[in-house]
Amino acid sequence: MAEPLKNQYGPEIPGKIAGMIALVYPDFDGEAFLRTALDGYEPLELMPRGRHIARALRRHLPGEYPEAVEILINSLGPKLDGTESFGMAPFLYLPHVFFVADYGLDHFEPSLRAQYEITQRFSAEYSIRAYLERHPEATLARLRQWVDDPSPHVRRLVSEGTRTRLPWASRLRDFQRDPSPVIALLELLKDDSELYVRRSVANNLNDIGKDHLEVLVEIAQRWMAGASEDRQWVVRHALRSAVKRGDSDALAVLGFAGDEALVVRHARISPDRVAIGESVTLAFEITNTSAAPQRVLVDFVVHFVKANGSSSPKVFKLTTLDIAPGEAATLSKSLSLIQRTTRKHYPGTHRIDAMLNGIVAPLGSFDLEE
Numbered sequence: 501m502a503e504p505l506k507n508q509y510g511p512e513i514p515g516k517i518a519g520m521i522a523l524v525y526p527d528f529d530g531e532a533f534l535r536t537a538l539d540g541y542e543p544l545e546l547m548p549r550g551r552h553i554a555r556a557l558r559r560h561l562p563g564e565y566p567e568a569v570e571i572l573i574n575s576l577g578p579k580l581d582g583t584e585s586f587g588m589a590p591f592l593y594l595p596h597v598f599f600v601a602d603y604g605l606d607h608f609e610p611s612l613r614a615q616y617e618i619t620q621r622f623s624a625e626y627s628i629r630a631y632l633e634r635h636p637e638a639t640l641a642r643l644r645q646w647v648d649d650p651s652p653h654v655r656r657l658v659s660e661g662t663r664t665r666l667p668w669a670s671r672l673r674d675f676q677r678d679p680s681p682v683i684a685l686l687e688l689l690k691d692d693s694e695l696y697v698r699r700s701v702a703n704n705l706n707d708i709g710k711d712h713l714e715v716l717v718e719i720a721q722r723w724m725a726g727a728s729e730d731r732q733w734v735v736r737h738a739l740r741s742a743v744k745r746g747d748s749d750a751l752a753v754l755g756f757a758g759d760e761a762l763v764v765r766h767a768r769i770s771p772d773r774v775a776i777g778e779s780v781t782l783a784f785e786i787t788n789t790s791a792a793p794q795r796v797l798v799d800f801v802v803h804f805v806k807a808n809g810s811s812s813p814k815v816f817k818l819t820t821l822d823i824a825p826g827e828a829a830t831l832s833k834s835l836s837l838i839q840r841t842t843r844k845h846y847p848g849t850h851r852i853d854a855m856l857n858g859i860v861a862p863l864g865s866f867d868l869e870e
């Protein structure tokens with residue numbers, strides 16, 4: 501089992517922050533800050549630890565927010581070098597994000613300046629959302645300026661901070677209802693020079709599509725016209741959830757048309773009884789019965805049994821094929837049934853389907869035993 505993230509965010513974190521602040525603010529009482537920060541720290545999970553440290557900062561920095569946040573800005577370390585993964589190191593600034601989100605809403609300019617600096621070392625995608633809610637017009641205007649910023653971290657904040665369904669933050673309900681202000685920003689970033697930014701654009705569009713599929717499809721169709729390889733990747737990534745659901749309009753944008761001429765034959769699932777921790781193999785043949793070549797996106801769906809005996813489908817990507825008229829392609833895949841932190845298996849009958857360009861074809865089932 502993976503180690504809890506909070507274990508990588510131990511009591512040394514407030515100690516590091518205290519040392520950084522002391523270098524730029526000699527009047528800082530580091531020992532008093534650490535007593536406050538570490539009081540009740542141990543039982544907390546990662547995010548509550550970050551907010552707990554932010555509360556301690558608020559107590560021990562100057563009472564005037566603009567002065568306090570300027571001290572935090574001056575204490576920041578070097579900017580991130582590149583856009584690759586940096587592990588947990590940037591999470592050192594998680595309390596800074598909470599500090600700005602929780603205490604700076606009445607001080608727009610100092611707080612936007614702080615987020616501009618923080619996001620080049622960690623990410624201000626959490627805190628910027630509070631400003632989009634309290635000061636929507638002013639914050640959108642600032643994000644429009646940051647679209648052209650030389651830092652890819654600042655440009656990514658524009659797209660990542662406006663995601664309506666950002667996984668670790670509350671939803672932006674107003675933009676869920678009307679995503680047009682967000683889309684206007686994404687239009688300016690869709691051909692960004694950095695994949696780091698373009699991936700965020702795609703993730704933002706994927707979120708929008710969960711509430712407004714027709715809007716996502718319209719944007720995807722428009723962006724695909726004369727699109728570069730980079731922009732085609734953005735569109736494909738943005739459509740991934742809709743494609744997994746088998747939406748015909750999303751699939752059509754990518755050139756996959758549902759066609760009953762594609763026939764599944766000779767489906768086999770073996771063994772038909774298997775124990776948790778083992779694996780099953782599924783195999784089947786796809787035949788193109790038409791007189792025209794067929795491009796086929798092939799997924800498979802496992803209807804996993806849940807603890808209460810009901811089932812929940814999960815779509816797995818398999819492959820993309822071009823099948824000539826009258827020809828057949830044989831596919832196989834091994835499915836592991838090892839218990840994981842992300843999926844717990846339960847005994848019962850598990851159905852498996854193939855999905856060809858979004859059209860479901862049953863393959864059979866297997867019985868999972870303890």
